[in-house]
Amino acid sequence: MVLKLKSKKLPKKIFIKTFGCQMNEYDSDRICDLVSKIGFIKTKIKKDADCFVLNTCHIREKATEKVYHEIGRVKKDFKNLKKPIVIVSGCVAQAESEEMLRRESYIDMVIGPQSYHKIGDLILNYKREKKKINETEFDVIKKFDELQKITNTQNKISAYLTIQEGCDKFCHFCVVPYTRGPEYSRPFAQIIDEAKKLVNFGAKEIILLGQNVNAYNFYDNKKNYKLSSLIRELNKIKDLKRIRFTTSHPNDMTDDLIQCYNDCDKLMPFLHLPIQSGSNKILKLMNRKHSREYYLSTVEKIRKANKNVKISSDFIVGYPGENEKDFEQTLQIVKEVGFTNSYSFIYSPRPGTPAAERKLNNMIESKQNLEKLQNILEDIQLANNKKSLQKNCEVLVENKMYTQEKYFGRTKYMTPVIFESKKNCTTGKLIDVKITSFNRNNLFGNFKSNKLEAI
Ligand code: SF4
Numbered sequence: 001m002v003l004k005l006k007s008k009k010l011p012k013k014i015f016i017k018t019f020g021c022q023m024n025e026y027d028s029d030r031i032c033d034l035v036s037k038i039g040f041i042k043t044k045i046k047k048d049a050d051c052f053v054l055n056t057c058h059i060r061e062k063a064t065e066k067v068y069h070e071i072g073r074v075k076k077d078f079k080n081l082k083k084p085i086v087i088v089s090g091c092v093a094q095a096e097s098e099e100m101l102r103r104e105s106y107i108d109m110v111i112g113p114q115s116y117h118k119i120g121d122l123i124l125n126y127k128r129e130k131k132k133i134n135e136t137e138f139d140v141i142k143k144f145d146e147l148q149k150i151t152n153t154q155n156k157i158s159a160y161l162t163i164q165e166g167c168d169k170f171c172h173f174c175v176v177p178y179t180r181g182p183e184y185s186r187p188f189a190q191i192i193d194e195a196k197k198l199v200n201f202g203a204k205e206i207i208l209l210g211q212n213v214n215a216y217n218f219y220d221n222k223k224n225y226k227l228s229s230l231i232r233e234l235n236k237i238k239d240l241k242r243i244r245f246t247t248s249h250p251n252d253m254t255d256d257l258i259q260c261y262n263d264c265d266k267l268m269p270f271l272h273l274p275i276q277s278g279s280n281k282i283l284k285l286m287n288r289k290h291s292r293e294y295y296l297s298t299v300e301k302i303r304k305a306n307k308n309v310k311i312s313s314d315f316i317v318g319y320p321g322e323n324e325k326d327f328e329q330t331l332q333i334v335k336e337v338g339f340t341n342s343y344s345f346i347y348s349p350r351p352g353t354p355a356a357e358r359k360l361n362n363m364i365e366s367k368q369n370l371e372k373l374q375n376i377l378e379d380i381q382l383a384n385n386k387k388s389l390q391k392n393c394e395v396l397v398e399n400k401m402y403t404q405e406k407y408f409g410r411t412k413y414m415t416p417v418i419f420e421s422k423k424n425c426t427t428g429k430l431i432d433v434k435i436t437s438f439n440r441n442n443l444f445g446n447f448k449s450n451k452l453e454a455i
Contacts, residue, residue: 014040015049015084017070020057022246023209024090026160028055031089031119033150038120047077051085051123056092058175058350067092068104075106085109085126089116091179095352097136112136113180114165117146140165140184148190151197157398157428158242158410159203163191163230164210169249171276172287172354173316173347176211185218188225192233195240204428205242205396206234213245214252228256235264241430242396242412246272250290253298261306269306270341270413273298274314278333279326282319286355292333299337310384310413311337315344317373318366320358322347327369334376340384341414344373378440385415385438392432392448393417397425409433411443421447 014035018028031053032042043049052074056067067088078084087109088100094112101107108126111119115135122133152159166181167174195206208230210216216227227245234243243266250273260267273295277283280291302309315330334342346366349356388411395409395417407425409417419433425447432448 009039011039011041012050013043013048014051014053015043015046016053016055017046018055019063019066020055020059020090022160022207023162023165023211024055024057026162026209027090027113027116028053029160030147030150030152031055031116033153034117034119034147035123037150038124040123046074047081049084050082051087053087053089056088056090058091058095058179062348063092064096067096067100071104071106085123087111087119087123089113089119091175094136094179095175098134101132101134107132109133110136112138114138114140114143117143138181140181144186144190148194151201152194153201155201156203157396158205158207159198159201160207160209161191161194161198162186162209163227164213164216167211168215169212169251169289170287172285173319173350175350175353178352180211183212183215183217185216188218188220188229188233191230195234196237199237199240202428204240204430205244206240208234208243208245210245211247212249212252214248214254214257226254226256228254228260231257231260231264231267235266240266243267244270244414248273250275250288250295250298253302255301258298258301258305261302261309268412268414269309270312271302271309272312272314272341275333276314276316277319277322277326278330279322282322282326285321286316286319292329296333296336310340312341312414313337313339313343315342315373316347317344317370318361318363319347320355320361322361327373331373331376334373334380338380338384339377340381342377344370344377346370381440382438385440385443388435388443389438391435393435393443393445395419395431395433397427397429397431399427400425407447415443416441417443417445419445419447423447 016028016031018024054070086107088107089111090113093110097110100110109122115137118135122135126133164185166183167176168183170177214227218225231243234240275295276286278292299311393411395411397407397409399408401408405420407419407421411417417433431450433445434448435443435445437444
């Protein structure tokens with residue numbers, strides 16, 4: 001008997017490389033959801049891709065050059081293979097726009113962060129007409145309306161949910177207000193709906209995202225919804241276990257939001273609240289619009305609401321105009337607040353920002369200062385991690401590691417925990433892990449029980 005095989009069209013594959021923050025990761029996941037409607041599936045193997053997307057970030061140093069280098073690597077990888085459709089999306093695409101298509105002919109499309117909801121149609125257009133595409137409009141409302149029509153299928157234990165985009169603060173070192181545009185808050189009901197879908201798909205933790213997440217402010221029928229309203233509503237979702245939000249500006253840490261640290265048991269006692277510098281002179285030069293005293297009084301209020309809250313921050317070392325006295329004030333505030341899990345960098349100019357016009361500090365001194373700061377941050381981190389030793393620590397199990405009987409999860413404070421268990425641990429469960437060792441970045445231990453016992 002001759003079997004007639006029906007020829008089945010194989011799905012096209014998309015490979016996405018993501019640079020930058022969690023917001024870009026959220027966008028990359030949504031791009032996957034969007035292109036699945038036109039028959040694409042995600043691949044982890046670059047050379048299999050029919051479509052290669054580079055989702056870029058403009059925050060880091062030399063972001064534009066990194067994009068061209070990356071495209072150079074893609075060119076090499078596909079030298080003897082069929083060329084994929086090459087798309088650059090995200091903030092660098094927004095900033096470079098047409099120039100990117102002119103400078104690198106291997107790129108077929110640039111798509112700004114407010115236009116990626118159109119990616120399906122753009123790919124189909126490109127396939128039909130083979131004409132380069134520059135889609136860098138600022139249409140944030142339409143984007144979220146379109147995204148709402150497509151289920152967020154992230155299917156992760158810890159899921160991102162963008163609630164706000166853009167920024168009106170204009171810190172002098174930052175490109176966000178230029179690449180992501182003015183502050184925009186998504187409708188309250190739309191966010192709650194997406195959160196419930198994420199939980200139905202298995203999410204146990206939701207991380208609310210925004211460039212200025214605590215500036216969230218939405219009006220509907222004269223009712224005002226803020227970040228605190230969202231947290232209180234999410235706190236009611238039965239199968240959701242943890243809520244976090246990032247990144248916050250000190251000036252938007254309002255009393256209603258701070259109160260959530262007392263009232264909402266699912267809101268984790270960990271807050272990333274960048275201060276950047278401990279010197280009022282530098283904060284002013286950065287146009288941060290808050291003082292060192294204001295920041296400290298905010299931390300005090302938060303800790304009054306919940307004494308267990310730990311704070312992390314970003315620091316810029318060697319900002320133009322910073323002298324030793326200013327830097328000392330940064331070290332002082334680090335010790336005073338006892339920051340955990342923080343990030344620190346040497347200042348580097350971003351083209352187009354006011355700070356880029358200013359004279360750079362001496363690089364050797366900046367490097368020495370960065371080392372000093374990082375040593376202090378490391379000491380605090382190690383001392384914190386040491387406190388967990390031989391204690392039971394609540395961990396949300398995120399995944400099983402490649403090595404047998406090893407799992408990965410995080411504490412309430414976002415610290416990664418690698419632990420062993422003879423039992424098959426279910427991902428998404430909150431468990432107790434007995435901590436047996438640690439280093440700066442991780443805790444290590446053994447499964448203890450499902451019974452929770454806070455450290
Ligand atoms: S508040 Fe944050 S996103 Fe806004 S300009 Fe300042 S650093 Fe950039």
